[in-house]
Amino acid sequence: MPATDLHRDLRSAVRDLCKAFPDSYWRALDAERAYPDRFVKALTDAGYLAALIPEEYGGSGLGVIEASIILEEINRSGGNAGACHAQMYTMGTLLRHGSDVQKRALLPKIASGELRLQAFGVTEPTTGSDTTQLKTTATRRGDRYIVRGQKVWISRAEHSDLLLLLVRTTPIDAVKKRTDGLSILLVDLREAVGRGLTIRPIRTMMNHATTELFFDDLEVPASALVGEEGLGFRYVIDGLNAERILIAAECVGDGRWFVDRATRYANARVVFNRPIGQNQGVQFPIARAHVNVEAADLMRFRAADLFDRGEPCGAEANMAKLLAADASWEAANVAVQTHGGFGFAEEYDVERKFRETRLYQVAPISTNLILAYVAEHVLGLPRSY
Numbered sequence: 001m002p003a004t005d006l007h008r009d010l011r012s013a014v015r016d017l018c019k020a021f022p023d024s025y026w027r028a029l030d031a032e033r034a035y036p037d038r039f040v041k042a043l044t045d046a047g048y049l050a051a052l053i054p055e056e057y058g059g060s061g062l063g064v065i066e067a068s069i070i071l072e073e074i075n076r077s078g079g080n081a082g083a084c085h086a087q088m089y090t091m092g093t094l095l096r097h098g099s100d101v102q103k104r105a106l107l108p109k110i111a112s113g114e115l116r117l118q119a120f121g122v123t124e125p126t127t128g129s130d131t132t133q134l135k136t137t138a139t140r141r142g143d144r145y146i147v148r149g150q151k152v153w154i155s156r157a158e159h160s161d162l163l164l165l166l167v168r169t170t171p172i173d174a175v176k177k178r179t180d181g182l183s184i185l186l187v188d189l190r191e192a193v194g195r196g197l198t199i200r201p202i203r204t205m206m207n208h209a210t211t212e213l214f215f216d217d218l219e220v221p222a223s224a225l226v227g228e229e230g231l232g233f234r235y236v237i238d239g240l241n242a243e244r245i246l247i248a249a250e251c252v253g254d255g256r257w258f259v260d261r262a263t264r265y266a267n268a269r270v271v272f273n274r275p276i277g278q279n280q281g282v283q284f285p286i287a288r289a290h291v292n293v294e295a296a297d298l299m300r301f302r303a304a305d306l307f308d309r310g311e312p313c314g315a316e317a318n319m320a321k322l323l324a325a326d327a328s329w330e331a332a333n334v335a336v337q338t339h340g341g342f343g344f345a346e347e348y349d350v351e352r353k354f355r356e357t358r359l360y361q362v363a364p365i366s367t368n369l370i371l372a373y374v375a376e377h378v379l380g381l382p383r384s385y
């Protein structure tokens with residue numbers, strides 16, 4: 001789709017903001033596995049994390065296209081939007097399914113940065129991709145829910161005030177469809193931690209602030225329920241398409257960063273009396289990576305456009321995520337190869353971005369599960385799992 005003036009202005013404004021957070025900033029945080037507080041604050045203060053919040057609640061009322069441009073530019077600048085992307089897609093669940101009281105109480109504070117909605121709790125250690133089998137339960141007792149269970153890979157829980165939590169409220173053997181009986185609770189982490197909720201950080205190969213959560217009879221007010229009890233899975237699915245499109249855009253940003261760096265280095269590095277980029281064995285892989293990133297970008301905009309028009313976009317969102325994650329991973333590998341030994345040196349940042357972009361083959365949905373979705377829901381092949 002053609003870029004509008006708004007998109008061009010947005011890109012250049014986000015690029016300007018990111019200039020204050022150069023490679024050295026991200027490299028130092030990576031070494032310590034520290035959260036980019038200063039960057040997230042700057043992004044929040046500039047209003048970017050409230051892009052999808054309607055103007056009546058203090059946001060800018062933009063669409064997923066614009067939100068995706070913001071995240072793409074962060075990754076393209078060498079940063080990592082994974083530190084804050086969840087606020088964009090979790091907020092949609094609250095916006096579409098929350099009560100008026102919840103929206104009025106929370107959205108303006110999320111827009112201003114007073115409240116952070118950065119954590120989204122779905123994955124569990126024993127059930128993984130088989131989401132509907134999740135074991136964490138919330139049992140209604142009077143005006144409260146009692147939550148028991150465990151989650152894993154819940155990112156940014158230590159840097160968020162609110163957690164959007166998927167739990168089972170009706171046992172799986174008491175529902176007709178396995179997708180029924182799941183509900184969403186908006187947990188106030190400030191009240192929960194130490195009173196039934198324990199957060200344990202997980203150190204990973206890249207800097208991602210991810211954690212395990214242990215719920216030991218955590219009491220949550222019944223007013224924390226989002227939408228209707230038992231319909232939580234449907235609400236989550238709505239948000240997943242946005243999430244996939246936004247992550248696809250981050251991968252496009254990564255892919256362009258890798259292609260830029262590989263090109264720059266291939267032009268500058270002279271071996272055997274010529275730039276290494278003069279060799280077809282070096283330039284063709286970079287050119288191919290570029291082609292694949294640009295193709296993935298088209299699918300990302302197609303999916304985002306459908307999403308913003310309110311049209312079905314499940315297939316396109318999944319395909320965009322798959323194509324972009326594959327393209328960024330290919331570009332990452334090419335960038336390392338082009339840099340030779342320096343591809344492994346921290347000071348070039350290629351190895352850091354290589355580790356960061358590898359995640360998107362697995363999260364938020366693994367490549368295999370996307371292929372299974374396309375096979376079953378787009379092509380009409382038998383369900384494979």
Ligand SMILES: Cc1cc2nc3c(=O)[nH]c(=O)nc-3n(C[C@H](O)[C@H](O)[C@H](O)COP(=O)(O)OP(=O)(O)OC[C@H]3O[C@@H](n4cnc5c(N)ncnc54)[C@H](O)[C@@H]3O)c2cc1C
Nearest residue numbers: 120121122123128129153154155208363364365366368385
């Ligand atoms: C750094 C990080 C951050 C994350 N952040 C969050 C978060 O904030 N919130 C959250 O809820 N989750 C989060 N996740 C979890 C993420 O969404 C899951 O890791 C992902 O969905 C895969 O689930 P799993 O790890 O349990 O793998 P599994 O489901 O155990 O799968 C393992 C492998 O087997 C393959 N596989 C499984 N079943 C099939 C099948 N039927 N056919 C073919 N292949 C199959 C998968 O593709 C995968 O490669 C995060 C994960 C990581 C690593």
